[in-house]
Amino acid sequence: MSNDDNTPIPVFGLERDSFGRLVLTDAEGERHAGVTPVRAFPLSAPGEGVSLVGSEGRELVWIDRVEALPPQTRALIEEELAVRDFAPTLLKLHGVSSFGVPSTWTVSTDRGDTSFVLKAEEDIRRLEGGALLIASAHGVQFRIPDVKVLDRASRKLLERFL
Numbered sequence: 006m007s008n009d010d011n012t013p014i015p016v017f018g019l020e021r022d023s024f025g026r027l028v029l030t031d032a033e034g035e036r037h038a039g040v041t042p043v044r045a046f047p048l049s050a051p052g053e054g055v056s057l058v059g060s061e062g063r064e065l066v067w068i069d070r071v072e073a074l075p076p077q078t079r080a081l082i083e084e085e086l087a088v089r090d091f092a093p094t095l096l097k098l099h100g101v102s103s104f105g106v107p108s109t110w111t112v113s114t115d116r117g118d119t120s121f122v123l124k125a126e127e128d129i130r131r132l133e134g135g136a137l138l139i140a141s142a143h144g145v146q147f148r149i150p151d152v153k154v155l156d157r158a159s160r161k162l163l164e165r166f167l
Contacts, residue, residue: 017057017066019078027085029057029065037065042082047090048132055082092146093119095139098159104166107142114147121145126166137163 018030019040027040037059045054057066071079093114101123102109111120121141123129128140137149152160 019057019081021081027057027081029059031065040065042085042089044086044090048138051090055086057082092138092148095147095149095155097156098162101162101165106166112147121147123166129166 016032020028020030022028022038026038027042029037029040031037039060041058041060043056043058044051045056052071053069055068055071056064057068059065068074068082071082074082093116095112095114097113099111099113099118101111106126107122107124109120109122112118121143123139124142130138130140132138135151135153137152139147139149141147149155149163152163155163
């Protein structure tokens with residue numbers, strides 16, 4: 006089976022069980038409970054290359070393009086990915102405890118105000134198009150889509166770490 010551009014569409018069924026877990030029914034009819042979708046390229050190509058991984062950590066299905074899936078299946082996968090891809094957008098940097106690391110940053114995000122600890126300068130990653138990804142000490146990824154849209158004071162504080 007393939008779509009309009011001859012990309013093969015994997016044959017499988019996907020539903021939620023009574024516990025809210027994803028259940029995959031593969032091409033052979035075998036059911037796999039507790040399936041987790043994992044993006045291969047979450048930042049550069051979020052809609053391409055998604056693996057459905059079983060509870061044992063083994064890939065069960067590879068999906069070339071999420072948009073090629075039937076709407077109900079696509080919705081289930083996107084719901085699950087949204088939980089995994091939690092990355093608040095940093096809107097304003099109010100202050101840092103020190104210009105060395107570790108330092109505590111006080112920020113405003115699209116999810117509200119918060120503070121986090123930056124352990125090392127290497128935890129600030131540059132992405133394509135002037136975007137940044139900042140990893141907190143607790144593993145939360147804060148995204149800055151474009152440094153140039155931050156206010157001047159935020160940019161000035163951020164420049165000390167770049």
